[in-house]
Amino acid sequence: MWKNNLSLPHNGSPDDNFSMRLILPHLRGTTTSSYFDSVPSFACGFFCAGPAASCDAYIFSIFFVYAFSMEDVLHLQSPQVVWSANRDRPVRENATVQLTGLGDLVLYDADGTMVWSTNTANKFVVGMNLTEYGNLVLLDHTNAEVWRSFDHPTDSLVIGQMLQVGQKLMASSSEANWATGKVYLTVLPDGMYAFAGVDTPLPYYRSPVYGSVLTNFSAYIALKNGSLEVFTSFRVTEVPDYRIQLPIDYYGLEFVRLDWNGHLRLYQWENNSWVSSDVLDITDPCSYPLACGEYSVCSDGQCSCPDAVLRQSGLFELIDSRELNRGCFLTNSLSCGTAQNARFLSLPNTTHFNIIYNWTTNEEHCKLSCFNDCSCKAAFFLHTDTSSGFCFLASDIFSMISVDAQSYSKNLSSYAFVKVQEHKAGLSKERIAILLVKIDQQMDLIDPRSTDMKLHLDEVFRMMNLAMWCLQVDSNQRPFMSMVVKTLEGSMDVETELDLDLVNIDLMVANRAARWNEATLQIESVLSGPR
Template sequence: MYLHGNGSLELIGAKRKSLYKSFDHPTKTWLPKQLLKFKTNLTSTISVSNLSTGKFSLQLSYKNIGFYFNLSSPQKYRTLDIQNGEKFSSGMDLLKFSFKKEGVRYTATRNHSLFLRLVPKGQFNIYRITDGKLEIFYLSIQKLYGECIYPTYRGNYGVCSRDKCSCPGDSRYFNKLNATANEFSCAQDAPLSCQNITLHKFLTLENVSYFGFVSQFVDIDVESCKMACLNDCSCKAALFQYKSNLNIGNCSLPMELYSLRNNTGVVFNDNALAFIKVQMQSIIIAETPSKEQKLPLVLLMVLHVSAFLVLSIGACYCYKRWRKKKFVLQMQRRDNSNDSSSLHVTNILRKFSFEDLRSAMQNFQIRLGRGGFGYVFEGVLHNSTKVAVKRLGPDVKQGKKEILSEVETIGNIHHFNLVRLVCYCAQRSNRLLVYEYMFNGSIYKWIFHRNHAQTLTWETRKKIIVQIAKGLEYLHDYCNPNIIHFDIKPQNILLDTDLNVKISDFGLARLIDKDHTHVMTMPKGTPGYMAPELIGGRNITVKIDIYSFGVVVLEIICGRKSSNSWQGDYLIDTLKIKAEENQLSDLIDEQSEDMQNNKEDAVRMIRIAISCLQKNLYKRPSASMLVKVFEGLMDLEAAADYSFLNFILEETPPDIIPSASSKIIPSVFNKLIIMQSK
C-alpha cells in the first residue's frame, strides 16, 4: 500500500500492478486535484458515527452540481452552478473548478489545506485547516431559504423559517422532539390509521412549500387533490401549487414528509398550499359534545353498557374453565427460557418494544413483500432513518429459532456487502427484525421483472457478482465462528442506492467453529439452489453456499430463472448442452445489448459458475479463491467433462440415509429428482 502526496491511497499487487486507488472511488469526500468523474456520485453517511450509506448524494454535470435526497427515487433539492474556470467565493476566494473531458477537478486559489465533504444532513461544505484549526464554509446554502433548503434540516413535519421553526397547526396534533438550536423535529400525537378515513382531517398551511414536489396530478382542483390523499393510505399530505385559481393546479401526494419551507418573504413562481393529514380520534374523545349530540350519546352508552353486561355474564362460565390453564401458561412463559418475551440475544443491538416499532411502522400499513417466515414492512425510526422490518409469523417455536439465528449471526458482524441489522424486538409472540432500508430491492426484480430502463449493464452485473463473493468470503473465512448462509438466491441479494450488494436473510444460517469444517443438518434452503450433498444431511460445509452462488451467477448472466417447473425448462440442462457444444455465448442475456457486446467476458464468468456447480464439493472453489479470480490474481482450471451437470442422484449409502419419518426430506428429495433427472 502506498499513500501518495495528494492523499490517494494505492494498493499495488504482483508485478507492480495497481489494484486499487482511493481517488477512483470517492465516497463522501472530494480532495483537491482529485478528478471527480461525471458518472461518479458522492454519498453522505447516515451519521458521523454510522458510516453506512446515507440519504444524500451529489452528481456532477458539465455546468453544475446537483444535490439529491434519495427516497424511492432521487429528488433534487439544490443546484450549485460552477462554470468552467469560475472561482467560488465565500467571504474569500477559496476554490477554482476546472473541467476535463471526463470530470471536474478543483484547486485552492490561495494554496490552502482544504477538502470538500457531503455531510449526513445534506450540506456540502468546505473544510479548511489553518494552524491546526478547522474552519467550515457552507457551499450549498441558498440565499432565499438559508439552511431550510435541506430536506431534513427540521426533521419530519417541521416547518422551517429563517428565524424560527414550528410544528404544523394545532399543538394537539403534533409534539416537538429535540427542540434545540441544532435539532428539531415533530411527531404526530396520534399515528395515522387507515381503518376509517372519516377520522382523518387536514391542517391547512398557507404559503408553505416542499422540496420534493412531484406532481401526481396536473390541472386538478384543490378539493380533488385533498380527496386523492384521503383515499390513499400511504399519503401523508396533499401539496397543491397553483398560479391564480384553486380550480387549476398541480397536486403532489408524498408518502413521507420531511422539512417544509415557509415562503414568507420569498418570491415564489406559484402559490403553494400544504394540507397535512392528521388523525382526529384522540381529539374527538377530548371534545365536549354539543346539546344536540347528548341524547344520541346517552342512548349509545346505554346500549354499550347493556351489551357489556350480557356478554360478561355469558363469558363468566367460560372464563372460569380456562382461567386456571391460562394462569399456568403465563407462569411457564415467565419462568421458561422458551418465552421469547425474555429473549435478549446481544448487548450490541438495541432491543425495542413492540409498541415503539408499531408506531414507527405506522401500524404496519406499508408492506414491501413477503419473506420465508413472515412479511416485510417499510418504516421510519425516530431519528428519520428509513428501515425495512421483517415481522415473523405466529409459529412461536419457528419464529424464535429464526430470530435467534439472525440476531446471533449478523448482530455482531459488520461488512459492506452484508445487510445491517439495526435493532430487533422479541416480546412474547411479537418478533421483529429491523434492517437498513435497501432502496433498489433485490436483484430478483432487476433480472426477472424488468423494463428496458432497468436492464443491468455488464459492469453492474460483474460488480454484483464480485460483491456477493466478497460477502461470502467474509462469512466463510473471516467470521469467528464461520457462517454458512444456506439460502443464497436472488431474493436475498439486496441492492442499495448505488447498486451495491447487501446479502440478507440469515434465518437458516449455521455457525461453524474454526476447529470444524463440517456440520450435520436437515436439508434446508430453496429448491433449485440447494447443493446435492444437502440431500444426505451430513458433511455439510461452506461449499453449499458456493453451489448456490454458481446458480445465481448463471441467472444474472443469462437473465432467466434456473428452473421453470410449469414448462419443464431447466437452465442446468441447457447449460450442459451449450457447454458440450462450446456455444456458451448463446446463453447470454439477449435483452441487453451491453451484455451482447461483452460476450467474451460473460462466457468467462459462466465458466467460473460451472466450476461452482461441481458435484464433488472438494472441486468447488472457495469464496476467497473466487475473489482472487475476480481480482486477476489467479485462474481456475476449466472443467473438461460436463457430465456432473446432469446431477442425477446416485444411490445414497445406507449409513447416511435420512430418517423416513422426516416430512421435509422426501419433498425436497422428490423435487430435486424431478429437476435433475430431466
C-alpha cells in the first residue's frame, strides 16, 4: 500500500507550482550531481497541479518528470502527466493506492471511499510494473499482462501506444480544470476524427478516408518516434494509410496530447524544457472548437465576448482578462425556470466551427425553437434567400467565428442568436452592506463561521462605524488620518452623529471600474513618459 503523503519521494520546494509523490519511478540519471546530465523519464504516483504548499486535489497518474540528485537531494521538475486514473474525482492528502490480495489495484480517498479500480480481482494478478515506455501493467505469475494503462488512454499518447476503434482521447475541461471536457479524438473505421460536443458531437477534423465504414473494425492510430500513423484499409501490411510526419527524438522524449481547446499537440523535450507544436493540419486558428473558449467570438485569431463585438457591455465577462482565449461567461446565468426573461443577442456574420443544419425554416421560427428549448443556448441561421434558410440549435456552446461579410451575397448571410438573460437591477454588495448598517443589523455582515470575529465584536463594530465615518458625503464631516489612527488604537471613540444617506455607492463602484479600465488601456508611450 502507498499513502499519499511526504513518506513517498517528493518534490521538496514549497515554491513549486505542483506537488508530486512517486510510487514507481522509472528514472534515469538521478545519481548525477550535474543538472544537465539527466533527461525526463516516466514515473507513476500522486500528482497535484497547484502550489505545493496548499495542494490537496491529487490524481493517481503516470508522468514524465525531470529528476536529478544534487548533494544527495532528489529534485523533481517539469512534470507532464500522460495518463490518469481519477481526473474527475481527485483525492486528498493521505489517500492510498493498494494492490489487494485478490489482485485488484484500488485507489481510496483519505476517508476510505473507493475512487477507482482496475477491476482485476480474481484474475491472478501478482505484481505491478511501470515499463520504460510509460505503460503501467499488472502481471500474473507467468509475467503475462492482465491489465495495462495503454488500453485506457485519457488525453495523451506516448511513443508505442495505439488508439483503437472505440477508444478516445478526452481533452480536459480547461487549462486549469483537468476534469473530462467536451472535446475528443477517436478512430473510426474510415479514419481519425476529432469531435466537439456532448449532446450533438460535431467533427472539426478528419484524416483522409481510406477504410470501409461498414466492414473495418480493426482501424487504429499509433504514435511512433517520428510519426503519427493511421491504419484503416490494411492494403499493405505494416504500411499506414495516412502518416503525419513528426520530428524524431533520440531519447523518445515526446508525446501527443489533446489539449482543452481542441489542439492536438506534440510535446518534445528541448533545451531542458518542454516545447509544443500543432499536429493536425488545421490552418485557420478560429476553426478549433474552443479557439477562444466558450461563448467567445474568434476573428482572425483574436477573441472577444459577444457583447463587446457589438460595442455593448454587461451581458458577458471575460474568464481571465489576461488570457482572452479562456472564453467568456454570462453575467446572468440561464435557467429553465426563468426562460420567460431570456432574449437573444444577434451577431451578424457569425457562424460555428461546424454546423449540421437541422432543417430549412425561417429566421423567426429558428429563434422561437431555441427560445422554447431549455437546452438550447444559441441558434445559428444561414439565409439562403430573403425569407428562408438553414437552422441549427446548439446545446453545447463553443467559440463562434466571425466571418467576412463580403464572402456572402446580399441574400446569403449567417447569424448567431445567443440566448441571454435579461438583466435585472439589483443591489450591489456595497449597497447591501450600507443598508444593513443603517438599520442597525451589522451582525448580518459578520461571517457566522468566524470564531475570531465573534470574540472581538467590539473591534469589528468599531471598524464598521469608522468606515461609515470615512464615507460621509460632506468631506468636512470625515475624520482626519490622525483621528482614524487614534480610533483604531482605541484612544478615541467613533463619531456617533453620522449622516447615513451616503454617496451613491453603486455609482462610486462603477466609476472606480471605469477608472481601472482607463488605466489598463494606457498606451506604452504614456506609461514610459516622464514622471
